[in-house]
Amino acid sequence: xxxxxxxxxxxxxxxxxxxxxxxxxxxxxxxxxxxxxxxxxxxxxxxxxxxxxxxxxxxxxxxxxxxxxxxxxxxxxxxxxxxxxxxxxxxxxxxxxxxxxxxxxxxxxxxxxxxxxxxxxxxxxxxxxxxxxxxxxxxxxxxxxxxxxxxxxxxxxxxxxxxxxxxxxxxxxxxxxxxxxxxxxxxxxxxxxxxxxxxxxxxxxxxxxxxxxxxxxxxxxxxxxxxxxxxxxxxxxxxxxxxxxxxxxxxxxxxxxxxxxxxxxxxxxxxxxxxxxxxxxxxxxxxxxxxxxxxxxxxxxxxxxxxxxxxxxxxxxxxxxxxxxxxxxxxxxxxxxxxxxxxxxxxxxxxxxxxxxxxxxxxxxxxxxxxxxxxxxxxxxxxxxxxx
Ligand code: ATP
Ligand code: MG
Numbered sequence: 478x479x480x481x482x483x484x485x486x487x488x489x490x491x492x493x494x495x496x497x498x499x500x501x502x503x504x505x506x507x508x509x510x511x512x513x514x515x516x517x518x519x520x521x522x523x524x525x526x527x528x529x530x531x532x533x534x535x536x537x538x539x540x541x542x543x544x545x546x547x548x549x550x551x552x553x554x555x556x557x558x559x560x561x562x563x564x565x566x567x568x569x570x571x572x573x574x575x576x577x578x579x580x581x582x583x584x585x586x587x588x589x590x591x592x593x594x595x596x597x598x599x600x601x602x603x604x605x606x607x608x609x610x611x612x613x614x615x616x617x618x619x620x621x622x623x624x625x626x627x628x629x630x631x632x633x634x635x636x637x638x639x640x641x642x643x644x645x646x647x648x649x650x651x652x653x654x655x656x657x658x659x660x661x662x663x664x665x666x667x668x669x670x671x672x673x674x675x676x677x678x679x680x681x682x683x684x685x686x687x688x689x690x691x692x693x694x695x696x697x698x699x700x701x702x703x704x705x706x707x708x709x710x711x712x713x714x715x716x717x718x719x720x721x722x723x724x725x726x727x728x729x730x731x732x733x734x735x736x737x738x739x740x741x742x743x744x745x746x747x748x749x750x751x752x753x754x755x756x757x758x759x760x761x762x763x764x765x766x767x768x769x770x771x772x773x774x775x776x777x778x779x780x781x782x783x784x785x786x787x788x789x790x791x792x793x794x795x796x797x798x799x800x801x802x803x804x805x806x807x808x809x810x811x812x813x814x815x816x817x818x819x820x821x822x823x824x825x826x827x828x829x830x831x832x833x834x835x836x837x838x839x840x841x842x843x844x845x846x847x848x849x850x851x852x853x854x855x856x857x858x859x860x861x862x863x864x865x
Contacts, residue, residue, distance in 0.1 A: 480532040481553055483621075483628055484525035484539070487546025487638055495644075496522060503544045503641040509703045510538040523582070524623070536634055541700050543667050544644075545636025549619075551628045556586065558593070562600035564629045565618045569601060574610035577601070579620040586622050593620060640669030642702050647671045648751040648781065649744050651736065652707065654690045654809060657755030657784050659801040660792050662698045664783035665753045671704055673749060675740055677712040682816070687809035696856035697801050706854040708743055712736075715842045716816055722836040725818035729763045730825045731833055732816065733772045735843060741776040742847045751779045757792065758785050762821035771825045 486503070500520060507518065507525070516529045529535045532550055539548050552568075554560040569575045577598045579590040588596070597620065598609055621628040650662040652674040662672055676691045692707060699705040715735050723731050740752050756764045763772065773780055784792050796802035 479528050481551055482527040482532060482535065483549045483551045485546040487636065488640060499641055499644060502643050506542050506641055510542060511535060540637060543637055543639035544641035547636050548634045549630040550632055551630035553626045553628055556622055556627045558596050561620055561627050561629060562597045565597050565601055566604050568618055568631050569607055569616055570605065572607060572616040574608050574615045575601065575618060576609060576611050576614040577618050577620060581622045583622045583624050639667035642666050642669060643671040644669035647673060647749050648753045649740055649749040650674045651740060651754040652676050652691055652695060654687055655755060656796050656805040657757055657792055659694045659698055659805060660795050661753055661755040661783040663799050665781060666701045671702055673747060674705060674707045675710060675743055676707055677710045677736055679713040679716045684809055690804060690807050690809050692853065692856065693804050694801055699856055706852055709851045710739055710846050711849050712846060715846060718837045718842060720816055723833045726820055726822045727825060727833055728816060728818050729821045730768060730771060730830060733763055734775045734830060735839060737772060737775050738843050739846055741778060744778060751781050753781045755784055756782045757787060762823045765823050767824040771827050771830055774827055
């Protein structure tokens with residue numbers, strides 16, 4: 478039997494001016510996750526309707542789409558009290574207490590929402606043993622009177638909210654194998670910023686497993702996007718030069734300035750509007766406000782740090798919720814952890830950084846790294862099995 482799902486757009490409904498773009502991008506994103514299911518999609522300015530055969534996998538897929546407030550499995554009937562009451566009676570039959578809640582968008586319908594609820598409620602009482610409980614009912618029957626028919630439902634599944642991915646264009650996520658950056662990516666996607674990722678690797682100091690772990694994380698967050706690519710930057714030469722030419726207290730600060738410089742070039746080349754990363758205020762020496770400002774100084778596009786103000790435990794909670802935590806805690810070193818000095822500077826000076834950077838021809842090395850980027854744009858196991 479064919480099932481009908483009604484989608485409520487949530488936050489988009491408040492953005493009147495942009496509504497058409499919102500709905501267009503949302504539809505495209507929904508079509509992507511439902512491409513393997515036999516569904517039909519219809520939409521108007523406030524609701525989307527999806528007909529499908531088996532609603533469970535479809536709901537599950539929709540729960541990875543940002544921009545959805547909720548998904549309801551509903552029944553469509555003709556707009557008259559008899560048909561609505563008949564369906565309501567069918568839906569409540571296994572419960573003891575109920576209430577009816579009506580929303581009337583079709584203003585030409587001659588009864589108010591309150592009158593409809595009362596009348597349908599009276600019909601349910603007449604035909605069943607149920608009782609009305611307006612404060613704490615076991616079941617609430619929702620009735621929506623719309624121009625295309627009346628929709629009745631009892632079960633509303635929450636969507637994940639946010640804005641449709643892509644509505645804000647694209648950013649570049651600095652994706653390490655840690656816990657924070659995949660969560661930062663998820664939060665940026667939630668605000669509608671689609672992503673490409675950049676990962677700095679330093680073989681042989683970092684292993685193929687470390688790279689594979691980053692690809693796995695990219696694959697997980699790609700479920701919310703579908704468009705994610707990973708730019709893998711060969712970072713060994715820069716890292717070794719920094720190790721040789723820069724006082725060790727400043728090594729991380731300078732290394733991160735190099736990462737940002739490379740990230741900026743990748744953004745400009747690929748029309749990406751912002752850098753996104755997993756920095757969190759105070760977490761490590763390179764994430765004090767002084768460090769952040771000295772590091773940020775080398776780029777002139779916005780840097781978004783979605784987890785900047787979150788506690789580590791809050792970040793871990795979210796990592797668990799989105800399914801990245803288990804992969805993030807796999808024990809592979811990444812390039813930062815190998816070249817960590819004993820006493821990294823906590824309050825670096827910009828002047829000093831500029832001085833130390835004169836010790837080697839970093840611009841040449843930055844360009845060379847950018848020229849040798851390997852871009853991975855598919856996460857199908859068979860296409861990245863070389864890294865396993
Ligand atoms: P995470 O912060 O994701 O748990 P981490 O603790 O290894 O990983 P930090 O040293 O805290 O990373 O670095 C802060 C941020 O810088 C990361 O969240 C990530 O956005 C970026 N970053 C660090 N190392 C790399 C790398 N090798 N490739 C890409 N981005 C990186
Ligand atoms: Mg971190």
